[in-house]
Amino acid sequence: xxxxxxxxxxxxxxxxxxxxxxxxxxxxxxxxxxxxxxxxxxxxxxxxxxxxxxxxxxxxxxxxxxxxxxxxxxxxxxxxxxxxxxxxxxxxxxxxxxxxxxxxxxxxxxxxxxxxxxxxxxxxxxxxxxxxxxxxxxxxxxxxxxxxxxxxxxxxxxxxxxxxxxxxxxxxxxxxxxxxxxxxxxxxxxxxxxxxxxxxxxxxxxxxxxxxxxxxxxxxxxxxxxxxxxxxxxxxxxxxxxxxxxxxxxxxxxxxxxxxxxxxxxxxxxxxxxxxxxxxxxxxxxxxxxxxxxxxxxxxxxxxxxxxxxxxxxxxxxx
Amino acid sequence: xxxxxxxxxxxxxxxxxxxxxxxxxxxxxxxxxxxxxxxxxxxxxxxxxxxxxxxxxxxxxxxxxxxxxxxxxxxxxxxxxxxxxxxxxxxxxxxxxxxxxxxxxxxxxxxxxxxxxxxxxxxxxxxxxxxxxxxxxxxxxxxxxxxxxxxxxxxxxxxxxxxxxxxxxxxxxxxxxxxxxxxxxxxxxxxxxxxxxxxxxxxxxxxxxxxxxxxxxxxxxxxxxxxxxxxxxxxxxxxxxxxxxxxxxxxxxxxxxxxxxxxxxxxxxxxxxxxxxxxxxxxxxxxxxxxxxxxxxxxxxxxxxxxxxxxxxxxxxxxxxxxxxxxxxxxxxxxxxxxxxxxxxxxxxxxxxxxxxxxxxxxxxxxxxxxxxxxxxxxxxxxxxxxx
Numbered sequence: 001x002x003x004x005x006x007x008x009x010x011x012x013x014x015x016x017x018x019x020x021x022x023x024x025x026x027x028x029x030x031x032x033x034x035x036x037x038x039x040x041x042x043x044x045x046x047x048x049x050x051x052x053x054x055x056x057x058x059x060x061x062x063x064x065x066x067x068x069x070x071x072x073x074x075x076x077x078x079x080x081x082x083x084x085x086x087x088x089x090x091x092x093x094x095x096x097x098x099x100x101x102x103x104x105x106x107x108x109x110x111x112x113x114x115x116x117x118x119x120x121x122x123x124x125x126x127x128x129x130x131x132x133x134x135x136x137x138x139x140x141x142x143x144x145x146x147x148x149x150x151x152x153x154x155x156x157x158x159x160x161x162x163x164x165x166x167x168x169x170x171x172x173x174x175x176x177x178x179x180x181x182x183x184x185x186x187x188x189x190x191x192x193x194x195x196x197x198x199x200x201x202x203x204x205x206x207x208x209x210x211x212x213x214x215x216x217x218x219x220x221x222x223x224x225x226x227x228x229x230x231x232x233x234x235x236x237x238x239x240x241x242x243x244x245x246x247x248x249x250x251x252x253x254x255x256x257x258x259x260x261x262x263x264x265x266x267x268x269x270x271x272x273x274x275x276x277x278x279x280x281x282x283x284x285x286x287x288x289x290x291x292x293x294x295x296x297x298x299x300x301x302x303x304x305x306x307x308x309x310x311x312x313x314x315x316x317x318x319x
Numbered sequence: 320x321x322x323x324x325x326x327x328x329x330x331x332x333x334x335x336x337x338x339x340x341x342x343x344x345x346x347x348x349x350x351x352x353x354x355x356x357x358x359x360x361x362x363x364x365x366x367x368x369x370x371x372x373x374x375x376x377x378x379x380x381x382x383x384x385x386x387x388x389x390x391x392x393x394x395x396x397x398x399x400x401x402x403x404x405x406x407x408x409x410x411x412x413x414x415x416x417x418x419x420x421x422x423x424x425x426x427x428x429x430x431x432x433x434x435x436x437x438x439x440x441x442x443x444x445x446x447x448x449x450x451x452x453x454x455x456x457x458x459x460x461x462x463x464x465x466x467x468x469x470x471x472x473x474x475x476x477x478x479x480x481x482x483x484x485x486x487x488x489x490x491x492x493x494x495x496x497x498x499x500x501x502x503x504x505x506x507x508x509x510x511x512x513x514x515x516x517x518x519x520x521x522x523x524x525x526x527x528x529x530x531x532x533x534x535x536x537x538x539x540x541x542x543x544x545x546x547x548x549x550x551x552x553x554x555x556x557x558x559x560x561x562x563x564x565x566x567x568x569x570x571x572x573x574x575x576x577x578x579x580x581x582x583x584x585x586x587x588x589x590x591x592x593x594x595x596x597x598x599x600x601x602x603x604x605x606x607x608x609x610x611x612x613x614x615x616x617x618x619x620x621x622x623x624x625x626x627x628x629x630x631x632x633x634x635x636x637x638x639x640x641x642x643x644x645x646x647x648x649x650x651x652x653x654x655x656x657x658x659x660x661x662x663x664x665x666x667x668x669x670x671x672x673x674x675x676x677x678x679x680x681x682x683x684x685x686x687x688x689x690x691x692x693x694x695x696x697x698x699x700x701x702x703x704x705x706x707x
Binding site: 055058059060077080081082083084086088090091092093094095096098099103107108110111112113155 | 321322325326329332333336337542543544546547548549550551552553554
């Protein structure tokens with residue numbers, strides 16, 4: 001892929017998205033924005049409203065209220081030209097199994113207005129990105145599950161989108177393919193794409209997303225970087241020190257450090273609570289040593305998004 | 320337009336890769352037309368042949384007149400048998416379709432009481448029916464002449480002389496009727512069995528051939544590719560239009576191939592090519608309309624296939640694609656007009672009977688009306704599949 005310049009401008013801005021199905025309010029007042037080169041994660045359990053939200057963002061689903069702007073242009077189900085800037089990777093394998101990989105790519109490329117040499121060169125580029133050049137002439141029904149997943153993503157890249165929308169692309173994927181997909185998404189961000197990524201896997205959101213929106217029961221409960229979210233709910237890092245020697249003196253020395261919120265002593269060492277464990281760790285180690293303690297091991301536990309979700313919703317992500 | 324053609328080309332490519340499409344669109348209808356036409360070829364006018372035996376134990380002039388009648392028929396091969404038992408054996412062995420036994424004294428008793436016995440071969444029901452018909456017809460002629468003579472000569476004339484009666488029979492047979500009833504309605508124009516079944520199978524199966532249109536839309540919704548299409552920068556209507564074009568092309572190719580193949584390989588005579596083209600085009604459109612409407616009532620591709628097949632079978636049978644409905648009860652013939660297939664068959668029948676394109680315009684109009692009404696409703700319902 002040709003790298004795009006990394007930009008700071010907002011690619012996607014949506015406000016007050018709302019959609020009901022009968023009496024069920026699937027999405028209620030969701031809004032967020034994504035800048036170029038930013039990966040935004042919508043994290044929530046199944047049925048939280050993630051797919052409904054991105055369906056409205058892509059112009060696939062009409063909304064009851066709210067607004068979507070893509071590169072400053074309004075987008076809904078009736079707008080045609082604006083959709084050309086979206087790359088969409090649905091959760092299901094949306095492929096034609098009786099066509100070859102090449103034919104799938106050419107078909108969708110033509111729908112996006114590509115033709116002739118431009119179409120062929122773009123198809124070749126995408127085949128290279130998804131590592132399917134060798135098997136491009138085979139029917140998709142003969143591909144492995146991982147190859148089909150890669151092609152599913154490749155189809156979303158054909159039109160050089162400014163916004164790439166991936167709807168839970170790793171559901172039902174083996175660990176090896178999953179890792180390959182996550183690496184691809186990391187590369188897209190590096191290439192300057194704005195990426196909207198939905199998942200109910202906390203690990204994926206933490207690895208890929210610059211910012212995360214936590215969605216539950218159709219509402220965006222919180223939004224920000226992982227650290228901002230953690231701070232928002234008051235969760236703190238924990239440092240476990242296995243130590244011997246003068247532990248009582250060490251406890252007092254650590255408690256006096258700036259950035260340390262709490263210290264507790266037990267038979268095998270100290271437990272330290274801090275806002276940013278990595279930042280205070282050198283001072284903690286120095287204080288323990290200075291007080292006559294001998295640290296034998298260190299373990300840092302940072303609060304994760306699972307804890308944030310639990311705090312915000314009162315239930316676990318996978319419930 | 321580009322999006323429409325792209326979708327149409329993709330759907331056509333998929334259909335070409337589906338072997339079952341060739342089976343439904345061509346092989347099965349052509350195969351059935353071939354089987355039916357071969358099976359029923361012998362009942363066609365001009366091609367029916369039968370071997371009959373005759374046992375002439377009378378030897379008189381009236382009996383001779385009947386034998387000469389049989390000898391004069393192009394489709395009859397006549398052989399003689401010495402006795403009724405020998406004739407029965409010939410029939411039982413399948414050597415003849417039927418045997419006529421003219422009893423001794425038949426000519427002498429022609430004034431009343433004489434009759435020709437017919438022994439039939441059970442395996443040749445049509446030959447037997449024709450034989451009985453010939454014997455009955457001859458007896459009727461004989462009776463009619465007797466009555467005529469009796470009336471002409473008066474009550475005192477008595478029974479005419481057998482020789483005189485035979486001469487009258489011969490003369491009656493060879494005299495042109497003074498008045499005839501010319502039936503020239505659409506119903507009376509006869510298909511050859513080959514043309515009838517070629518047309519019937521083409522009409523019957525085109526409703527199966529085109530049913531993939533809306534079904535493929537449901538399949539795309541189920542597989543997720545429809546969502547991908549709807550996110551692409553094309554109008555939702557372009558998806559429907561592209562699929563409709565692909566469906567039309569497949570239906571048109573299927574019917575045209577059957578017309579050409581049945582003409583070249585089976586000897587079917589479809590009639591005026593312009594009229595045939597009009598019926599083929601309107602038939603494909605009506606089939607698309609019907610299957611689109613019926614399929615759009617379904618929620619899954621399998622359900623759509625079931626609905627469309629049921630409609631195609633019921634309306635196909637009602638529409639007379641397998642059996643001429645006109646030969647059934649009048650209410651059935653009237654009821655059949657709710658099926659576009661009936662109008663198509665009526666049009667093809669008129670063309671095969673020598674009708675012109677102009678003469679079948681009412682049938683074409685009726686079929687197109689089905690296409691517009693059913694297709695319009697089907698398109699509205701199918702459009703809901705792409706609206707969210």
